[in-house]
Amino acid sequence: MDVDQYVKLWNQASIKILDIRHLVMRTGEQVKGYRLPASGFIYTARGSARVALDGNSYEVNKLQVLHGGKGIGLDISGVEDCFEYYMIYYRASLPLPRSRELQVLLEQQLPFHIQYAFVPQYPITLYNYVTSLDQMWRQADALSKFQVKTLFYQFVHELLRQLDVQGIPTIKPNMVAQAIRYLNERYAEPIMVDGLAELLDCSAGHLSRMFKKETGSSLIEYLTRIRINKARELLLHTDxxxxxxxxxxxxxxxxxxxRIFKKYVGISPGRFKTNYVYLPSDQYNATGKSESSIVRRTFRRYIHNGDNHYQYKQKGDSRIPMKPKQSITLLLMLSLTLLLSACSGTSNTTAASGNGQSSNAAQQTNSEQATQSPSTQEKVIKHAWGETVIKGEPKNIISLFPAATDYLLALGIVPQAASSNEEGSDQFPTYLADRLQGQKNLGWQVEPNFESILALEPDLIIGQDFMGEAFANLNKIAPTLFAEKVKDEQGIIRMKTSLLKLGDMLGRTEQANQVIAEYEKLAAESKEKIKQAIGDETVMFLRLSDKEVRYYSKRNYEVLYDDLGLQAPASIPGPAESMQVISLEKLPSINPDHIFLLSSDPAETTEMQKTVVWKSLKAVQNNHVYLVDYGLWFQGPGGPIGQTKIIAETVEFLTQ
Known part of the structure; x- marks a missing residue:
């Protein structure tokens, strides 16, 4: 560890003490699989034990120090008499904006997540700080809490000084290994990427990228394979x-x-149980033989302690393939589809040339098409990704993305199957759920799952424009069209243009124009109501977390700033970018009259909302902060149904 760089990051960090605990374990007691809810120091006061941080084991005696980051697994065993220790939980962050140098250091050093254990050269000095911290923490008055922070900095200063002198080695945490261990232990519970990323104290995007890079698989796919492997064991060994x-x-x-079992194993669960006798796992592994063994098996117990209510008993463990083979079933069926198409085309050509009647045959075909009923006519649609031929009136329509589903429902088309609201979820978008009752859920389809789509035997596939690379394969399964989020020259997404474009492709131009007319009427009426209620008062749309403030631009929110004519603060980001990360300290200079606050949980309260800076804002003091639903306000903009519901909520907020 480069102590100079470590000290530099500590010197720049904003620190919050979350909890201080004084614990005593007796002979035979153990802690298994406990996950640290925040970064923390462990200081041992008496006795000895075997302490493991994410599987790295240390023989610990009295007056020693250990450190680990949020989400790290803690195991304590081997207590012979008693083992007394203190735990100091803290949260450290570098305030925004921060220099590029500090950002690089933060990513390289991981100062608040590294693991180490050492015997200090001067343990009593540290012991005195720890016991004083514990005593002050128990006091309720504000002055004592302030003293806690002062003592903590003194403790860290002395610790860093001794670390520098002694040259203690450290271990950087393996985020992917921690995630895999968590998946193996908690696969039977609902698991979301965002939630796991929060547990490991990183962003969902960073965790997803690192997981894919190290395992060759997305996190959700990896979890699914764990579940399927465990299901195979239960099918073979239980009734x-x-x-x-x-x-x-x-x-x-x-x-x-x-359906998912058949996708990964190749046959249905019933046939698997009937056809397979018990074999070692590597002999009936239908998804390949390259297995992950980077996570040791460990058992967990429920620990009801503050932030740690998520600890449960282990449900099971399974080793799984790192890079599964592509489904042979899918390749065979797609090949067969292309082969039949090719054979059909060759046959027609041969017949026409063989009897010398190609011209007559063409005339007869044109005549037949002219008299065909609408249900058998063909329509050729040209678009940015090529051509799509739609035969007759599609009955089994599926939608691969929430925005596309919004467009279809607005045009009066209810898809037989639609994608879920986000990765890892089996729920439809909240604001569309009432219109999709009884329909099949496709799961998250940002990267289309061709086999699951093929199994539904669709007549028409509606995707989103960012799926361009998948168009050729999707179009082999069924005629495919992509809904576009059309932007204007400023970069603002225009819902009405987007809707008309898809309406024209589907032959629903009249319905699209009707939806737009009704929308414009509602927007004009609502705009007038809001104008009378708040005049030219400014409205800011943002999201708070414990790490950052996101200030959203007009790009996705034409409904607010154009259709409803809300007055944006002068500093709003340009529409070329959807949002901008700003510092909390910048908010008072913007000081909007009203704040729309994006929240994934209505009960969520961030640490920022408790600060003096936040409470000083005009909107906060006047009770003009409106918590808005994440499902509607994050996914709804750009869709006619979503924007209509956003208008209704906006009117309710600003005119009440």
Whole structure:
């Protein structure tokens, strides 16, 4: 560890003490699989034990120091008499904006997440700080809490000084290994990428990228394979019902479980149970033989302690393939589709040339098409990705993205199947759920799952424009069209233009124009109501987390700043970017009259909302902060149904 760089980051960090605990363990007691809810120091006061941080084991005696980051697994065993220790939990962050140098240092050093254990050269000095911290923490008055922070800095200063002198080696945490261990232990529970990233104290995007880079698989796909492998074991070794097995591996919908099992194993769960006798796992592994063994098996127990209510008993463990083979079934079916198409085309050509009647045949075909009913006519649609031929009136239509689903429903088309609201979820977008009752959920389809789409036998596939690379393969399964989010010259997404474009492709131009007319009427009426209520008062749209403030631009929110004519603060980011990260300290200079606050949880309160800076804002003091639903306000903009509901909520907020 480069102590100079470590000290530099500590010197720049903003620190918050979260908890200080004084614990005593007796002979035979153990801690298994406990995850640190925040970065923390462990200071041992008496006794000895074997302490493991993410599997790295240390023989610890009295007056020693250990450190680990948020999400690290803690195991304590081997207590012979008693083991007394203190835990000091803290949160450290570098305030924004920060220099490029500090950002690089933060990513390279991981100062608040590294693991180490050492015997200090002067342990009593540290012990005195720790015991004083514990005593002050127990006091309720504000002055004592301030003293806690002062003592903590003195403790860290002395610790860093001794670390520098002694040259203690450190271990950087392996985020992917921690994630895999968590998946293996908690696969039977609902798991979301955002939630796991929060547990590991990183962004969802960073965790997803690192996971894919190290394992060759997305996190959700990896989790699914764990669940399927465990389900195979239960099918072979128990007589449990299919529903029971599905629920026990975290897939409560038996129909979806049946479909996903068939995708990964190649046959249905029933046939698998009937056809396979017990074999070692590597002999009936239908998804390949390259297995991950970077995570040791560990058992967990529930620990009800503050932030740690998420600890549960282990549900099971399974080693799984790192890079599964592509589904042979999908390749065969796609090849067969192309072969039949080719054979059909060759046959027609041969017949026409063989009897010398190609001209007459063409005339006859044109005559037949002219008299065909609408249900058998063909329509050729040219677009940015090529041509799509739609035969007759599609009945089994599927939508691969929430925005596309919004467009379809607005045009009066209810897809037979639609994608979920986000990765890892089996729920439809909240604001569309009432219109999709009884329809099949495709799961998250940003990277289209061709086999699951093929299994639905669609007549028409509606995707989103960012899926361009998948167009050729999707169009082999069924005629495919992409809904576009059309931007103007400023970069603002224009819903009405986008809707008309898809309406024209689907032959629903009249319906699109009707939706637009009704929308414009509602927007004009609502704009007038808001104008009368708040005049030219400014409205800011942002999201707070414990790490940053995101200030959203007009790019996705034409509904607010154009259709409803809300007055944006002068400093709003340009529409070329959807949002901008700003410092909390910058908010008072913007000081809007109203704040729309994006929240994934209505009960969520961030640390920033408790600060003096936040409470000093005009909107906060006048009770003009409006918590808005993440599902609607993050996914709804750009879609006619979403924007209509946003208008209704905006009017309610600003005119009440």
């Amino acid at each position: 449990a019902s299919l529903q029971t097995i599905a629920e026990s591996v975290g897939i409560p919908d038996a129909m979806y479980f049946n």
